[in-house]
Amino acid sequence: MRKIYIFDTTLRDGEQSPGVNLNTREKVEIAHQLEKLGVDRMEAGFPAASPGDLAAVNAVARAVKDVTVIGLSRSREQDIDAVREALIGAQDPCIHIFLATSPIHRKHKLRMDKEQVLETAQSALRYARKYFSKIEFSLEDAGRTEYDFIAQMVGMAIKEGASVVNIPDTVGYLNPSEYGAIFKFVKENVPDVEKIQLSAHCHNDLGMATANTLAAIQNGADQIEGTINGIGERAGNTAIEEVAMALATRQSFFNATTSLQLSEIARTSRLVSKLTGMVVPGNKAIVGANAFAHESGIHQDGMLKEKTTYEIMTPESIGLKESKLVLGKHSGRHAFREKLIDLGYELDDLQVNEAFAKFKDLADKKKEVSDDDLLALIEEKLIDT
Numbered sequence: 049m050r051k052i053y054i055f056d057t058t059l060r061d062g063e064q065s066p067g068v069n070l071n072t073r074e075k076v077e078i079a080h081q082l083e084k085l086g087v088d089r090m091e092a093g094f095p096a097a098s099p100g101d102l103a104a105v106n107a108v109a110r111a112v113k114d115v116t117v118i119g120l121s122r123s124r125e126q127d128i129d130a131v132r133e134a135l136i137g138a139q140d141p142c143i144h145i146f147l148a149t150s151p152i153h154r155k156h157k158l159r160m161d162k163e164q165v166l167e168t169a170q171s172a173l174r175y176a177r178k179y180f181s182k183i184e185f186s187l188e189d190a191g192r193t194e195y196d197f198i199a200q201m202v203g204m205a206i207k208e209g210a211s212v213v214n215i216p217d218t219v220g221y222l223n224p225s226e227y228g229a230i231f232k233f234v235k236e237n238v239p240d241v242e243k244i245q246l247s248a249h250c251h252n253d254l255g256m257a258t259a260n261t262l263a264a265i266q267n268g269a270d271q272i273e274g275t276i277n278g279i280g281e282r283a284g285n286t287a288i289e290e291v292a293m294a295l296a297t298r299q300s301f302f303n304a305t306t307s308l309q310l311s312e313i314a315r316t317s318r319l320v321s322k323l324t325g326m327v328v329p330g331n332k333a334i335v336g337a338n339a340f341a342h343e344s345g346i347h348q349d350g351m352l353k354e355k356t357t358y359e360i361m362t363p364e365s366i367g368l369k370e371s372k373l374v375l376g377k378h379s380g381r382h383a384f385r386e387k388l389i390d391l392g393y394e395l396d397d398l399q400v401n402e403a404f405a406k407f408k409d410l411a412d413k414k415k416e417v418s419d420d421d422l423l424a425l426i427e428e429k430l431i432d433t
């Protein structure tokens with residue numbers, strides 16, 4: 049089974065979600081929880097962005113022990129110096145240098161030709177090599193870059209001593225077969241590629257970040273980058289919990305695993321949501337409030353007979369107590385009766401039928417019938433009879 053390294057960027061790309069601003073204390077609290085979750089690497093911030101971010105990265109670097117701590121840097125000496133300062137005290141520091149490679153970015157943003165891009169990245173890597181033994185290099189917007197230029201840039205990064213080379217789909221443009229094909233191409237065409245780890249970094253603009261990341265794994269990616277709850281620029285980044293649970297649930301299909309403590313997923317998701325203020329949608333895969341909730345009578349009946357009828361993974365596996373059978377207008381008699389038993393009422397068939405009819409009337413008027421609603425309904429019914 050291949051191990052896939054988890055590079056968490058909740059504290060950097062995740063914090064780039066519009067409206068999110070984590071202070072040092074909050075970053076350290078999340079970092080401790082990410083350590084418990086078992087991520088291999090965490091990108092704590094972009095030290096050159098502000099003195100506050102530099103201080104926060106430094107606090108994270110000093111606080112966590114068993115994780116590689118990473119600081120982001122443009123291909124500039126001042127940024128590299130800021131990362132050096134921010135990572136003082138880190139047990140296992142790593143710098144993450146990036147430069148855009150696509151024709152669109154070269155022309156409009158960088159105003160550089162290919163040669164200039166190559167040289168700029170090369171001199172940044174040479175400078176960083178003096179201070180760091182672990183370097184990741186990212187080809188920003190690799191997803192829209194010519195294959196031959198990707199190969200040239202990856203080859204250069206290997207020669208200049210990068211230990212990880214990241215091939216991001218920065219704007220979430222590709223589909224899984226296209227993204228997977230880039231990894232296959234790089235694996236097959238770049239000399240010495242086996243000396244480095246290849247990393248996948250996807251954005252979710254078309255809702256394909258997780259699928260693209262899994263395609264990269266199938267085509268040889270050694271590391272995946274993402275955030276908790278999928279937060280990040282625009283529509284966000286790959287949600288780490290989704291990739292981890294896809295690998296765990298379909299282990300024989302992917303033949304790959306992570307070192308994550310999966311039972312810490314729910315707790316990590318709640319903490320990130322609370323501190324960033326980014327509410328997790330109810331239907332979000334794995335960590336949404338409805339991910340293990342069942343409302344329809346047919347599904348609830350199946351669940352009461354055998355949980356694997358409607359659940360492909362258990363709530364316990366991500367650290368939740370149990371699945372929820374939510375009572376609403378689609379619910380059936382079986383779940384209704386079980387709920388009454390849970391609440392301490394053993395009614396005979398006739399009483400259940402009468403109470404069930406009242407419940408359906410109420411359910412037509414409410415989105416969800418709560419325990420208190422049911423208690424009121426049963427008490428009223430018992431008083432009537």
Ligand code: KIV
Pocket residue numbers: 061146186187188189214216217218219249251
């Ligand atoms: O999306 C992206 O390309 C990035 C880089 C900085 C790696 O976040």
Ligand code: ZN
Pocket residue numbers: 061216218249251285
């Ligand atoms: Zn990104």
